[in-house]
Amino acid sequence: MNYFKLFNLPEIFDINIEQLNKNFYRLQKKFHPDVYIKDDILIKNQKKKKIFIINEGYRNLKNPLHRINHIFILNKLNYKDKKKYPLDISSLEQQFKLNSELEHLKSKKYFQNEIIFFIKKNKNKIQNLFKKIAFNILKKNWRLSIGLYQELRFFIKLVNQAEEIKKNKDIKNLF
Structure with missing residues (x-):
């Protein structure tokens, strides 16, 4: 899952945190399970999964270390690979x-x-x-x-x- 796309942000480290917050609350409002209280169980479960992804994405992009790691993952890079990326x-x-x-x-x-x-x-x-x-x-x-x-x-x-x-x-x- 590309959290930058989810929140409509550029795939860079220096994101606009205010825009992240605004997009997070917009998505929360749109997909929150309380909005779908009268829907059937299948739709409710889909919305719960979506809200979980939204919350996870928000936590990852809000935290600078996690954001860097997410950028590495999106670019198929593993910083833990000591053979490919040894410390000098x-x-x-x-x-x-x-x-x-x-x-x-x-x-x-x-x-x-x-x-x-x-x-x-x-x-x-x-x-x-x-x-x-x-x-x-x-x-x-x-x-x-x-x-x-x-x-x-x-x-x-x-x-x-x-x-x-x-x-x-x-x-x-x-x-």
Whole structure:
């Protein structure tokens, strides 16, 4: 199912979210099961299936990571194929360095400013990666888009781990 076509949107990363919302509510209104309450069970089931697809499509296009993945699927690309799309050595070295830096921060007793800086720096990296991916998807540069997407997933996981460490340290400092 092409969710971009379902919502009458171009197959690009930088979609108009306001238009997505508007088209979502229009489709909800048209296919919601309550509208067909007096219809027979077959029509009701068809509308339920349609509403399920509409909701799934909306969730996928609303979430930037899922949207990228959907674009890859539409173009028959599998970012998980490590043989076809291996991580380059510099990306692996960068990931190792950042994981080591996070482990170092985790072991420190007082680190509030450092962890906040670490999170902010890597959130900026995430925003830059989204921009690069959007540009490369537009240019249909799939190999680079997939490499950037793999990198993006790493940075999101890294920031989530850092935020969890910060939260746990904050709780310990309360006692």
